[in-house]
Amino acid sequence: MAASAPISKTIYIGPFAHSTSLTTLEIQPLGAIGVDETGTIRFVERNLHGGPDELIASFKASKSAWADAKLVCIKSTTTGFFFPGFIDTHVHAPQHPNTGLFGKTTLLDWLQKYTFPAESSFSDPSVASRVYQNFVSRTLSHGTTTAAYFATIHVPATNTLADICLQRGQRALVGRVCMDSEVSPEYYRDESAEASYQASKASIEYIRSLDPGGVIVQPIITPRFAPSCTSACLSAMGRLAQESNTRVQTHISENKGEIDLVASLFPDQKSYAHVYHAHQLLGPKTILAHCVHLSGMERRLVLESGCKISHCPASNTAITSGCAPIRLLLDEGHTVGLGTDVSGGFSPSILENVRQAVWVSRHLAMQVDSDAVKLSTEEALYLATCGGAAVVGLEDKLGGFEVGKEWDAQMILLGNVGEEGCQDGNFGEGPVDVFGWESWADRVEKWVYAGDDRNTVAVWVRGRLVHRTGRYPGYEETS
Numbered sequence: 001m002a003a004s005a006p007i008s009k010t011i012y013i014g015p016f017a018h019s020t021s022l023t024t025l026e027i028q029p030l031g032a033i034g035v036d037e038t039g040t041i042r043f044v045e046r047n048l049h050g051g052p053d054e055l056i057a058s059f060k061a062s063k064s065a066w067a068d069a070k071l072v073c074i075k076s077t078t079t080g081f082f083f084p085g086f087i088d089t090h091v092h093a094p095q096h097p098n099t100g101l102f103g104k105t106t107l108l109d110w111l112q113k114y115t116f117p118a119e120s121s122f123s124d125p126s127v128a129s130r131v132y133q134n135f136v137s138r139t140l141s142h143g144t145t146t147a148a149y150f151a152t153i154h155v156p157a158t159n160t161l162a163d164i165c166l167q168r169g170q171r172a173l174v175g176r177v178c179m180d181s182e183v184s185p186e187y188y189r190d191e192s193a194e195a196s197y198q199a200s201k202a203s204i205e206y207i208r209s210l211d212p213g214g215v216i217v218q219p220i221i222t223p224r225f226a227p228s229c230t231s232a233c234l235s236a237m238g239r240l241a242q243e244s245n246t247r248v249q250t251h252i253s254e255n256k257g258e259i260d261l262v263a264s265l266f267p268d269q270k271s272y273a274h275v276y277h278a279h280q281l282l283g284p285k286t287i288l289a290h291c292v293h294l295s296g297m298e299r300r301l302v303l304e305s306g307c308k309i310s311h312c313p314a315s316n317t318a319i320t321s322g323c324a325p326i327r328l329l330l331d332e333g334h335t336v337g338l339g340t341d342v343s344g345g346f347s348p349s350i351l352e353n354v355r356q357a358v359w360v361s362r363h364l365a366m367q368v369d370s371d372a373v374k375l376s377t378e379e380a381l382y383l384a385t386c387g388g389a390a391v392v393g394l395e396d397k398l399g400g401f402e403v404g405k406e407w408d409a410q411m412i413l414l415g416n417v418g419e420e421g422c423q424d425g426n427f428g429e430g431p432v433d434v435f436g437w438e439s440w441a442d443r444v445e446k447w448v449y450a451g452d453d454r455n456t457v458a459v460w461v462r463g464r465l466v467h468r469t470g471r472y473p474g475y476e477e478t479s
């Protein structure tokens with residue numbers, strides 16, 4: 001779907017759920033949310049009663065300014081609900097063809113065996129266009145309305161990713177990957193720190209020319225990780241971030257072999273985090289992916305610098321990096337969101353990473369013999385929405401259904417089991433069966449643990465419909 005149609009003033013009627021704090025998920029069995037032509041939420045009504053037709057009639061009568069609004073109505077009010085769009089705070093779009101491929105590798109050999117060969121093929125613009133079109137469609141279909149993307153070292157391919165996100169209407173932070181050290185293979189690295197600087201600057205300028213306000217796409221400076229950059233390259237990226245007032249994303253403390261490598265490459269620095277600090281790369285606009293093994297001293301530095309953290313649980317399990325201590329990080333006051341980290345992570349779905357965040361916390365609970373470290377479903381959903389919004393610096397606009405925020409949302413429909421139940425195995429409504437006796441909290445929980453993209457029937461960004469399936473009921477005209 002191209003994102004070119006004008007946005008209509010719309011009232012969304014039906015059940016909705018969203019996080020109002022780290023531990024609280026508000027579930028409204030029947031509500032109405034009014035969204036204006038700019039995609040901004042103008043009213044949120046709760047505790048409504050009556051059938052959809054009655055509600056439509058009463059809206060027409062009571063809200064004259066909204067008399068010409070379109071309506072999107074979930075008529076199956078026992079199996080459908082609106083939920084905020086997911087925010088993927090760390091994902092490698094060019095690695096999508098490798099999704100599911102990691103064998104028994106860990107980070108450093110995984111990079112050499114799978115990742116660098118795949119990324120280097122993006123020197124061919126036709127590969128970039130094909131993979132990126134596919135991946136943006138794929139992530140939208142899983143309800144991802146905002147993504148912080150790592151691209152490759154190639155400026156044209158990186159710019160193509162930004163073009164596609166803008167055209168499809170997915171909010172995106174798009175970063176050209178910088179890597180000039182000999183840790184990266186000769187066939188896939190920048191020629192010098194100066195070449196890194198110039199190429200990154202060119203991509204920033206291109207992306208800003210596409211969307212000067214950065215409303216849908218914005219650039220992000222992306223030194224891959226300390227081992228793949230020389231000190232001169234890291235300094236150049238720190239300088240570029242200051243000069244161009246651009247966000248920064250990188251990896252940190254994912255794997256023990258990587259940490260040892262950083263210590264050997266930067267022997268004068270006290271820690272991995274100090275390497276970035278010494279090159280002016282830590283600040284409130286920096287997203288640090290993984291943070292699995294940070295020491296107490298590093299966590300303090302990260303917190304004091306105001307950096308944000310992307311937790312990538314599926315990836316950390318797949319390439320056996322470790323269990324990030326999310327309870328500890330939250331208790332210390334860190335801002336945390338979720339990242340799929342495709343293709344270290346095996347799924348483009350943030351819903352899958354909600355589950356994985358919960359599983360990882362339970363494995364940690366078993367290791368340390370303490371229930372306190374377990375994440376609840378509510379907490380994991382908060383990280384997927386409000387937490388992610390804060391990580392990408394869009395907490396004023398995104399994450400929940402509040403007046404003044406923007407309508408980045410998904411319509412979820414679960415399977416409605418009829419009187420007879422399904423007898424032929426033809427489950428057209430996806431993997432979640434609702435029998436009708438479940439509480440609303442149970443229905444949301446069933447979606448979280450058993451649902452998938454078949455349940456995401458429509459997705460909006462800033463009020464614009466950017467994805468829909470055949471089960472999406474569509475608009476109704478009020479007049």
Ligand SMILES: O=c1[nH]c(=O)c2nc[nH]c2[nH]1
Pocket residue numbers: 092107111115224225251254315341344
């Ligand atoms: O999960 C990861 N994916 C990557 O592509 C990468 N590069 C450096 N470190 C990395 N970690």
Ligand SMILES: [Zn+2]
Pocket residue numbers: 090091092251289341344
């Ligand atoms: Zn990554």
